[in-house]
Amino acid sequence: MNLRSVFLGCLAIAFFITACAHKQVAPTPAKPAVVAAPPQVSAPVPPPITSAVATAPVYVPDYSHAGQALPDGVFAWDALSKSVDAAAEQDFARFAFSFTNVTKDNVTVLNVHPSCGCTTAELPPTPWTIPAGAGGVIKLNVNLAGKFGTVFKSAKVTTDKGNKDLMLRINIQPPVVVKMTDEERAAGLAKAKVDRQAVFKGDCASCHAKNLDGKYGVQLYDAVCGICHDAERRAQMVPDLSKLTVPTNQEFWRTWITYGKPGSLMPAFSSSQGGPLTDVQIASLAAYLNVTHPTHAPQPAQ
Ligand code: HEC
Ligand code: HEC
Known part of the structure; x- marks a missing residue:
């Protein structure tokens, strides 16, 4: 017998004793009720279990069919x-x-x-x-x-x-992959060249800025960035964000998303710049991108 089994044995005995003790204790709650009853009832013999009569009928579920299948016709x-x-x-x-x-x-x-x-x-x-x-x-x-x-x-x-x-x-249903016809694409491009914020307006917004409320991080990225940056047949001036050769950090992402780049097709997303996103949404994107797209270039010496 090692120490562990002695310990377990003692535990078992302790359990047994408490269980027995409980058994003896169990009937006691009934006693005070019986003792307490006579002072309230003046008759020498207390009426038999009046409380049962006074209690409102309690629904007692019938579980006798619980394991069975409900027959047809019920x-x-x-x-x-x-x-x-x-x-x-x-x-x-x-x-x-x-x-x-x-x-x-x-x-x-x-x-x-x-x-x-x-x-x-x-x-x-x-x-x-x-x-x-x-x-x-x-x-x-x-x-x-x-x-x-x-x-x-x-x-x-x-x-x-x-x-x-x-x-x-x-x-x-699988997620809807948005596709544009070549004419739509050319029209979009032409419009965006004149106004890079055009993507957030009118028809364009139905694809480029759809259901953005309450979206953050990856969901928001897929909704507003991936549509251009991850598109298979994107225009060649749209860079692959996972292959940037410039040093990046959270602030880099935040600045690009907030202001975009005037004179290019990269729009400004901040509501302060006429874009659709709040500062909190932009911060969530910057944090997400900083983790998923770590910098490929050494940080500039400080
Ligand atoms: C309408 C298409 C479009 C959308 C939407 C878009 N971008 Fe861009 N983005 C561009 C284009 C085009 C460029 C290249 C700009 C240039 O000429 O330098 C660019 C450039 C960038 C760059 C600079 C990369 C470099 O070369 O240093 C970053 C960073 C960037 N985008 C991030 C984002 C993020 C994050 C989002 C989502 C919030 C986003 N973009 C949404 C089109 C888009
Ligand atoms: C039906 C959805 C849809 C609509 C509407 C739409 N776009 Fe796009 N846009 C896309 C997709 C998808 C891409 C990615 C490239 C691709 O797959 O053709 C894209 C890419 C772009 C680009 C990046 C350049 C490129 O071709 O890769 C610009 C700029 C752009 N759209 C501007 C606009 C403008 C401006 C409008 C409104 C006139 C507009 N888009 C309307 C879905 C749409």
Whole structure:
């Protein structure tokens, strides 16, 4: 026997003793109640357990069918499996399943458990009793953050007559890659040569400055910088930001994004310069780029 097993043995004994002690202690809460009762009741014999009569009826869920499948002919569902399409940038996929109690008795929904923490169920407080002939709706919302492709989820509806699984399928569409025709491209280029801020105006903004509110860092980069700098068929004057030969740092990025370059196609993004971005958004881009595009050239000697 080594020290560890002695220790574990003692622990087990200590547990056993506490468990026994608890067992003996357990009945005591009942005692004061019995002792305390007589002073309030003048009759020599206290009436038998009046408290049970006084208490409001408490709903006691019947879990006896909990492990069983809900038989057919209890709930009539509009569907047991549903499929929706979601856009790439969509936050949630929302489902609603409706049903009718087609039995002659009450049926009680005890709970609804989604298969994943990303899914929340919306329904009235449980236990939720559905009278014969009545119906209800269970809403399920799937958070799509970080998900792509085809996603399958489910939710288990537990009733006092058994369980039913509701199946969810979400087809997340691939992100839309914006493409321009050659004429549009030439027109854009011509316009931008006259006014480099044109990209943020009118039609141009529908691609170059779309849904920027609340975007920061990588998301913002993809929305406003990548469209020019990462485009496969970009004009040759648009540099590859990962291959710059000048020294870069956070301040370099911040300055370029804020002011762009007059006389070129690189627009000024700061709202102080007529651009679409706030200082906080620009700072988030500068921080992001400083990490993802570290300098390739030695910093100038200070
Ligand atoms: C409308 C297309 C367009 C958009 C949008 C755009 N740029 Fe540019 N950017 C250019 C062009 C063109 C140049 C080259 C300017 C020149 O002639 O020197 C450039 C130059 C730059 C440079 C200078 C690189 C060097 O050679 O030193 C940086 C840095 C830069 N862009 C960063 C960004 C960032 C970050 C964003 C997003 C906030 C962005 N750009 C958005 C077109 C664009
Ligand atoms: C349908 C979406 C869309 C619209 C609308 C649009 N652009 Fe673009 N723009 C792009 C894409 C995508 C690129 C990247 C190059 C490519 O793929 O053709 C780009 C690139 C550019 C460039 C960099 C030069 C180049 O060709 O690579 C400039 C400048 C520009 N656009 C200006 C404009 C202006 C000005 C307008 C409005 C007149 C405009 N764009 C409208 C999608 C669009």
